[in-house]
Amino acid sequence: MTGDIIQAIAQVFGVCLIGWLAARLGYLNEHDVGRWSRLLIDILFPMLVFQSIVRGFDADRFRELWILPVLGLGIVVIGALCGVLLRHTVKSHEPEIRNTFHHFCAANNYGFIPVIIVQSLWGDQGMANLFVLNLGSTIGYWTIGVALLGGASIRTTARNIVSPTLVSLGLALLLSLTGMSRHVPALLLRVFESAGAVAVPAMLMLGGATLYPLPALTDRRDLAWLTINRLILIPAVTILLLVALPLSADVRNVAIIVALMPVPISSMVLARRFGGSPRFAAQAAVVTTLAAIITIPLAVVLLQSLLRG
Numbered sequence: 001m002t003g004d005i006i007q008a009i010a011q012v013f014g015v016c017l018i019g020w021l022a023a024r025l026g027y028l029n030e031h032d033v034g035r036w037s038r039l040l041i042d043i044l045f046p047m048l049v050f051q052s053i054v055r056g057f058d059a060d061r062f063r064e065l066w067i068l069p070v071l072g073l074g075i076v077v078i079g080a081l082c083g084v085l086l087r088h089t090v091k092s093h094e095p096e097i098r099n100t101f102h103h104f105c106a107a108n109n110y111g112f113i114p115v116i117i118v119q120s121l122w123g124d125q126g127m128a129n130l131f132v133l134n135l136g137s138t139i140g141y142w143t144i145g146v147a148l149l150g151g152a153s154i155r156t157t158a159r160n161i162v163s164p165t166l167v168s169l170g171l172a173l174l175l176s177l178t179g180m181s182r183h184v185p186a187l188l189l190r191v192f193e194s195a196g197a198v199a200v201p202a203m204l205m206l207g208g209a210t211l212y213p214l215p216a217l218t219d220r221r222d223l224a225w226l227t228i229n230r231l232i233l234i235p236a237v238t239i240l241l242l243v244a245l246p247l248s249a250d251v252r253n254v255a256i257i258v259a260l261m262p263v264p265i266s267s268m269v270l271a272r273r274f275g276g277s278p279r280f281a282a283q284a285a286v287v288t289t290l291a292a293i294i295t296i297p298l299a300v301v302l303l304q305s306l307l308r309g
Contacts (some may be wrong), residue, residue, distance in 0.1 A: 008117040019208025046168035048196025049131045051189045053172035054181045056128030069257045072136025080106035100276035106234045107145040108261040110137040115200045129254045145250045151274025207265040215282040231295040278283035
């Protein structure tokens with residue numbers, strides 16, 4: 001399992017590197033990233049979500065799996081609560097940097113990096129569980145996460161939560177829970193699978209493109225402290241709680257993978273819109289994402305040895 005995770009993480013960063021090189025060589029610019037991001041997020045990724053849940057969600061286990069979105073929201077809440085104390089340890093006195101630091105305690109990259117890891121380890125069933133868990137993660141990200149940056153109007157928050165991906169997820173769950181998923185045409189699912197398969201690697205490439213040119217690391221102490229908290233301390237608290245709960249193994253495993261993720265690259269955009277520090281957000285995206293190459297496999301190895309012991 002550990003080897004599979006290392007390979008999946010290497011795949012993630014290899015695809016991101018392609019995007020970074022494409023931007024450096026002039027194949028992608030900021031306009032391209034914005035335009036293609038809308039296509040991927042609004043059309044192709046919802047197709048991936050729909051076919052994964054229709055094929056992989058086990059409606060007979062609903063009594064076990066209903067907890068997934070609660071766990072997704074809970075991971076955000078735990079990070080936000082830890083951040084209440086941790087934000088006071090930030091060296092910088094700029095309110096925008098402190099707010100962004102607190103935001104990153106709560107918010108992580110639950111959306112795209114875990115997809116490749118979970119898909120390589122547990123296939124369609126793991127993917128279905130991940131997307132249902134992400135329902136809670138999305139609600140937490142656009143409510144608690146945005147509020148920690150400085151906030152947004154209720155109308156803006158509602159619009160961001162009620163996205164094409166959420167609609168696709170809700171429809172797929174409805175079909176699965178009512179037994180109607182068996183009537184979805186197989187050809188439609190194959191089309192959605194083919195189109196949706198483009199979404200995650202393309203988003204990773206666009207994410208890599210947004211990191212060119214690499215930001216100067218001007219807030220090194222706070223970046224190091226954020227990396228320790230986001231990738232080690234907060235996941236440790238979260239995983240202790242997950243292990244203590246009476247969860248099935250597949251539910252716990254997916255939640256643990258999400259808890260180990262670095263900060264989301266998309267928060268650079270949120271920081272511009274809602275009052276955080278775009279400079280600090282860009283630095284944090286680079287540093288924590290690179291550090292996750294080491295911390296995620298190590299955390300999985302340590303957790304496996306502890307559970308066996």
